[in-house]
Amino acid sequence: GAVVSQHPSRVICKSGTSVKIECRSLDFQATTMFWYRQFPKQSLMLMATSNEGSKATYEQGVEKDKFLINHASLTLSTLTVTSAHPEDSSFYICSASFLGVQYFGAGTRLSVL
Amino acid sequence: QQQVKQSPQSLIVQKGGISIINCAYENTAFDYFPWYQQFPGKGPALLIAIRPDVSEKKEGRFTISFNKSAKQFSLHIMDSQPGDSATYFCAATFNQAGTALIFGKGTTLSVSS
Numbered sequence: 001g002a003v004v005s006q007h008p009s010r011v012i013c014k015s016g017t018s019v020k021i022e023c024r025s026l027d028f029q030a031t032t033m034f035w036y037r038q039f040p041k042q043s044l045m046l047m048a049t050s051n052e053g054s055k056a057t058y059e060q061g062v063e064k065d066k067f068l069i070n071h072a073s074l075t076l077s078t079l080t081v082t083s084a085h086p087e088d089s090s091f092y093i094c095s096a097s098f099l100g101v102q103y104f105g106a107g108t109r110l111s112v113l
Numbered sequence: 114q115q116q117v118k119q120s121p122q123s124l125i126v127q128k129g130g131i132s133i134i135n136c137a138y139e140n141t142a143f144d145y146f147p148w149y150q151q152f153p154g155k156g157p158a159l160l161i162a163i164r165p166d167v168s169e170k171k172e173g174r175f176t177i178s179f180n181k182s183a184k185q186f187s188l189h190i191m192d193s194q195p196g197d198s199a200t201y202f203c204a205a206t207f208n209q210a211g212t213a214l215i216f217g218k219g220t221t222l223s224v225s226s
Contacts, residue, residue: 031211
């Protein structure tokens with residue numbers, strides 16, 4: 001199957017700093033990638049759809065200026081959490097579609113102190 | 114109309130037993146229904162998926178039953194094993210590139226040995 005790599009797997013940062021999370025499709029090209037957020041014992045909540053070479057499409061209620069998404073190439077999308085605060089602490093997961101199937105990264109655990 | 118309702122929220126099954134998780138959807142335009150398995154701290158992994166032109170799909174111990182008229186589908190895990198203990202998510206989407214998955218709320222399965 002296709003592989004989606006996400007980095008870092010865990011990050012701890014101070015309140016007010018920015019954190020960048022990378023999502024790479026290792027063996028296929030992904031025109032579209034997705035970013036999800038997951039709280040403990042809850043389902044995945046779609047944050048935004050990332051399209052290569054164009055602006056991301058954000059879901060209602062997701063702050064565009066706080067969660068910056070860049071999809072500069074067919075194999076890389078990045079999510080930057082700007083001026084992170086403790087309420088941004090969560091599990092962030094990316095996914096990419098290949099031949100009609102969505103493959104997920106291993107997720108990034110963000111803890112903001 | 115975009116919701117996918119999943120039940121039960123949690124399930125305890127004895128080793129060797131059958132685990133059954135149910136999902137229901139409203140939007141008849143959905144045409145791809147995957148099930149994902151997620152272990153703690155990991156991203157979801159595709160388990161099995163079905164399209165509405167078939168009523169059942171089986172892969173090893175995992176079977177999806179699909180009832181188009183009732184707009185319901187279910188996951189059956191035969192001969193459940195302790196290693197199957199995880200959270201299971203059903204999802205639905207339109208089989209088009211760039212379309213995000215709509216997830217159910219998840220079912221936490223515990224298989225006792």
